[in-house]
Amino acid sequence: MSPLTDGRPHRAAPTADVSLALAGGPLDARLPLALLEAVRAIDTPAAELDAELVHELRNKRLGLSETVLLQIRRYGDAVRGGHRVGYDEVLALARLIGRRPDADLAFREAGRRWARSLVDSVSTVRRTAARGLPALIARPVALRALRRLARRYMDGTLVRQGSTLVLEVISPVSADAAPRAAGCGLYEAAFRESLQLLADADGAVEHVMCRSRGDARCQWRADWRRR
Numbered sequence: 003m004s005p006l007t008d009g010r011p012h013r014a015a016p017t018a019d020v021s022l023a024l025a026g027g028p029l030d031a032r033l034p035l036a037l038l039e040a041v042r043a044i045d046t047p048a049a050e051l052d053a054e055l056v057h058e059l060r061n062k063r064l065g066l067s068e069t070v071l072l073q074i075r076r077y078g079d080a081v082r083g084g085h086r087v088g089y090d091e092v093l094a095l096a097r098l099i100g101r102r103p104d105a106d107l108a109f110r111e112a113g114r115r116w117a118r119s120l121v122d123s124v125s126t127v128r129r130t131a132a133r134g135l136p137a138l139i140a141r142p143v144a145l146r147a148l149r150r151l152a153r154r155y156m157d158g159t160l161v162r163q164g165s166t167l168v169l170e171v172i173s174p175v176s177a178d179a180a181p182r183a184a185g186c187g188l189y190e191a192a193f194r195e196s197l198q199l200l201a202d203a204d205g206a207v208e209h210v211m212c213r214s215r216g217d218a219r220c221q222w223r224a225d226w227r228r229r
Contacts (some may be wrong), residue, residue: 022178022213026089029175030155031080032119034092037188038074040112044104056115081119092175096188096203100179106187109176113191120151120192121199132200135226144201152195156189169193169222170211177213177220186212193222204229 080087099108121129124147132144144153145162152160158171176185190207197203205225211217 024173026173028086028088029092031077031087034087034095034114035077036112040108077131090143096176096179100185105180106184109188110191113188114195117192117195133202147200165227167224167226172219174220183212183214201226202228
């Protein structure tokens with residue numbers, strides 16, 4: 003039984019039509035932490051509610067359950083301890099979130115949170131240089147940092163092609179999590195947020211190759227010229 007399966011029935015959107023043969027090594031704990039924190043943020047009511055209604059919501063909303071809170075603490079401890087999480091565990095979590103009616107929103111919110119936590123791992127000096135120095139110096143600094151984040155945390159590669167950057171991931175953990183490649187929004191949002199934070203770039207990100215469409219890998223292309 004998955005650590006997030008507590009036996010309660012819940013409403014779910016249809017899952018993706020085909021489960022892909024996704025596999026990989028242990029993943030940095032920042033990824034599952036971002037997924038659960040996004041779900042918790044989405045499921046948390048905006049207004050103050052009385053205790054009885056809060057209890058009822060906890061029984062209905064995955065993000066407010068005690069199970070999710072315990073998992074958030076566990077993944078937070080793993081991040082602080084530098085520990086990684088098994089690929090299959092994160093894969094099961096992504097597929098669980100992909101059953102939600104708001105899966106696309108959840109994955110994109112998780113992607114932004116994931117990117118912010120990754121960029122926080124870059125030293126303040128490098129972040130300042132990447133955004134504040136003249137482009138001739140700042141761009142190589144930003145590119146090296148982005149490549150390192152892609153390789154270390156996304157199990158991906160990042161290459162420059164003129165004024166564009168291409169992120170390639172062979173086995174994205176959310177590739178088959180939801181219909182219409184909604185799970186790939188996790189990586190797309192993380193890529194775009196990282197570009198904004200490190201390179202001050204705000205270009206559109208295009209999902210040019212996708213495992214769920216039969217390609218051998220997922221690939222995203224983005225313009226990284228400064229705003």
